[in-house]
Amino acid sequence: MIIVCAGVLLKSGQVLLARRGPGMRHAGKWEFPGGRVEPGEAPAAALARELREELGIEAVVGPETARSRHTYDFGEIELIAFLVPKFSGELKPVEHDALAWVEARRLLEYDLTPADVPIAEIVSTHRRRQRYKGTHPRSFPEKYKELAQDAEAIAKAKERGSTPAGTHIPVMxxxxxxxxxxxxxxxxxxxxxxxxxxxxxxxxxxxxxxxxxxxxxxxxxxxxxxxxxxxxxxxxxxxxxxxxxxxxxxxxxxxxxxxxxxxxxxxxSMQLDRPERGMSFKLDGPLDMRMDRSRGKTAAEWLASASESEIRDALARFGDEPDAEAIAAKLAALAAEGRAPKTTGELATAVSLAKGLGAARFRKKDAFARHPAARAFQALRIAVNSExxxxxxxxxxxxxxxxxxxxxxxxxxxxxxxxxxxxxxxxxxxxxxxxxxxxxxxxxxxxxxxxxxxxxxxxxxxxxxx
Ligand SMILES: C[S@@+](CC[C@H](N)C(=O)[O-])C[C@H]1O[C@@H](n2cnc3c(N)ncnc32)[C@H](O)[C@@H]1O
The missing domain is CATH 3.40.50.150 (Vaccinia Virus protein VP39)
Known part of the structure; x- marks a missing residue:
């Protein structure tokens, strides 16, 4: 198996493609720039070297974006693609005869080498990060820029002890x-x-x-x-x-x-990071929480119909919630007035108020800080899904x-x-x-x-x- 690395150079929602020059195998086809990983070389380091040699730039190599495998007549290759969010220097192709900055969603319109097609399929779903007006983001995608694969935002999220939104990293x-x-x-x-x-x-x-x-x-x-x-x-x-x-x-x-x-x-993480799934206290959305949205009661329906003791038991058994009694009393009282929480925001506020904390937004101070509603959200999710x-x-x-x-x-x-x-x-x-x-x-x-x-x-x- 031959290991090859490729760079997805991203600039304002556009991705760099390079056309293979005359004399090269697949001459005339477009590709993500990169090259062979030498024995003993780390793929990310190989990419930095290839971009220096092939394009004359110093690249900041970001996270792995995708992999593909393809069998050519000379053998099987594994292509590992990395995001390159930044580079310095002027692009000067050595082996390629043309370069093009292409809108990510249009990548598949280019005549690509076969191994680059699966990478382009994944990259083409990239959406340019929205800039927000004013000093504060208003919606989830604005706030969680990491969702748009913003490498800098991803690094910052890790620094403050959070898992970047929209990414799933397989555990252990x-x-x-x-x-x-x-x-x-x-x-x-x-x-x-x-x-x-x-x-x-x-x-x-x-x-x-x-x-x-x-x-x-x-x-x-x-x-x-x-x-x-x-x-x-x-x-x-x-x-x-x-x-x-x-x-x-x-x-x-x-x-x-x-x-x-x-x-x-x-x-x-993908379920947690989609506000419409209603699983996270971080994001305002309908209080759903079902893993299978085609059947069963949503968390809002469950809360509106459960008795105070059922809510208390769920909070204590499934969330080890020390304030189960106070929270159940608050939620049951709201339901009796026809005001049971219908959104994740309403539930988070109700739990905070029941804990005597006020409705102010929670600010994560360090990696170990836990949102006051974290246990209640976990308990409710377990109850709704009969986990x-x-x-x-x-x-x-x-x-x-x-x-x-x-x-x-x-x-x-x-x-x-x-x-x-x-x-x-x-x-x-x-x-x-x-x-x-x-x-x-x-x-x-x-x-x-x-x-x-x-x-x-x-x-x-x-x-x-x-
Ligand atoms: C922690 S994630 C698994 C992540 C996965 N190992 C990966 O690396 O991408 C748990 C998954 O289990 C699913 N799940 C939860 N309860 C389930 C159940 N009772 N039966 C089948 N799937 C379930 C969830 O929908 C979710 O997609």
Whole structure:
């Protein structure tokens, strides 16, 4: 496999394409500038070197944007594309015979080299960041500039201890891959496909002899992940399903028990960052919170119909909320007046008032500061999606989903999930279904917690089937 790097040079919503000059393979076709990664060279460093040699510029190489694979007559290449938000120097092409700044959405109108097409498909969805009037942003996309892949805003968000909006970074990826090995030729079930971050690497590892099946309850996320992975040349069997029904989902695909099973619990960054999903206290939107928006009660409907004791129990059980009583009383009183919260903003305000904090906007002082409504939002999301019941069912079916010698990995994010996974693994190991002794849960590394603050509370649990 030949590794090649490419730069997505971005300037005011336009991307630089370079035309391959006479004498070059694919002469006349357009590409993102870049070149071969030499053995032992890091792809980002190779790109900086290539841009210096090929275009005479000093580039700031940003985050990886996309990857593609293509088989040419001389062999298979993997193309790794990085965002280049800034460069200095004047563009002077050495090997290319033309350069063009192209609006991102029009990239696919150019005659591109085959390996560059999947990269262009992803980059062409880029929208220019909107500038806002005045000193304060008014809407979510204005406020969360990171959503528009603004590399500087992404770096700033990381500095202040936040996960950049609109990005999903697969949690404990290297640990997951190591815990599920051996993967070559394996049949894998990813119970929580999400953005497909874990599935992407799993699909690369299993190779042609293996398969990756990805489930998600959220049809909207599932479709996007399927499209994204397809553009990378990776095939997965994606199926909309609650993981509680994993057994039926595998049977419907003509599959039985698997060699490796992954469940990365909870909510994805993509769901949290879309205001219309109503999952985040950061963004004002309708109070929905359903993973599957085609069925069930929204969080607003749940709150309007639940009794005070049901709300209190949910807050205490699913959010470990110390002020469950006061918040339940406030929410029940609002519902009795026909004023139950209908938006995330209204819920966040009601919770803050019940805690005696006033309705003022919360300001995150450091990476450890927690919004006063964070626990209530988590509890409500768990209640609305019956998350505990689904997890309990998946755990009880687990031994029948994994082949002898196969591995199961769970990533949990809070005490309630940890307790369920730990208990099920221990009981099933005592019954001789998993190899004993079980390994202790692993915590996220300090480096990863710094890079991806949303992963801070993650714990990885693994069991090997007997
Ligand atoms: C933390 S994300 C997974 C992210 C994924 N591992 C990645 O790297 O992109 C969790 C996903 O699980 C899905 N999910 C939550 N509860 C589910 C359930 N009961 N059945 C199936 N999927 C569920 C959510 O819709 C979300 O997309």
């Amino acid at each position: 990826l290297q640990e997951v891959l190591a815990a599920l090995e051996p993967l070559a030729g394996a049949k894998v079930l990813d119970c929580t496909l999400g953005w497909g971050g874990h599935a992407e690497e799993l699909a690369r590892r299993v190779g042609p002899g293996g398969s990756v099946t990805g489930l998600d309850k959220d049809g909207e996320e599932l479709e996007q992940a399927e499209r994204r992975l397809k553009a990378l040349g990776l095939t997965i069997l994606a199926r909309r399903s609650d993981y509680a029904d994993a057994k039926e989902a595998l049977a419907a695909l003509g599959l039985g028990a698997v060699d490796a099973l992954l469940a990365d619990l909870g909510v994805s 505990r019941a689904s997890l309990a069912k998946l755990l009880s079916d687990l031994p029948s989903l994994v082949k002898p010698g196969g591995r199961a990995v769970f990533i949990t994010f809070h005490a309630g999930e940890e307790a369920l996974v730990e208990k099920a693994f221990a009981e099933q190991a005592a019954a001789g279904q998993w190899r004993a002794p079980l390994e202790a849960a692993r915590k996220v590394s300090p480096e990863e917690a710094r890079e991806n603050p949303r992963a801070r509370s993650a714990r990885l649990w693994r069991a090997v089937r007997r």
